[in-house]
Amino acid sequence: EVQLLESGGGLVQPGGSLRLSCAASGFTFSNYAMSWVRQAPGKGLEWVSGIGGSGGSTNYADSVKGRFIISRDNSKNTLYLQMNSLRAEDTAVYYCARVKGGGDCTDYWGQGALVTVPS
């Protein structure tokens, strides 16, 4: 059974940093690209970042480019999102998601981690 478990969320002051982790199980982690998607309270979904299976290819939304870094450790089956220079508008539930083979849509999602940056 595919499982994705996020951790590392919490309250952080503006300008601060936080690192989210996503522990994956139930599939061969290195064979799949992964994504982070966020959802601000009461709002829609926003794709944040994606990374290829080997970690050599990364992409970012304009809203986080230069502040967030996506990475992965395939030996630990873990995906990361390093978030720096956090702003109030980064407040959201952050979901880790597996990219479905053959395209960049996502077929499995974690339960989400809440990141709160007060204004």
Place this chain on the structure above:
Amino acid sequence: DIQMTQSPSTLSASVGDRVIITCRASQSISSWLAWYQQKPGKAPKLLIYKASSLESGVPSRFSGSGSGTEFTLTISSLQPDDFATYYCQQYNSYPLTFGGGTKVEIK
């Protein structure tokens, strides 16, 4: 960036109704479109990928169609479990973008 526009934003329907949700892309995305269902407090669930392919385990009352810039999600006979918010997403090019969502409410 490719903008995705969903309509309507809210839809009131009854059990058994046929429901159609539309998604329009600001430029051609071929068939690189997915549909997701999200219930309150839960992660999204993939329903349809590549515009019309049904994800494994998803009931056949869900179907998708379209290509280029115009897409639809159809629920042939709305069931109680289908009251939720639906999102389209283009994955033709980065940054990947979602539509604003369509909330399907009980009439």
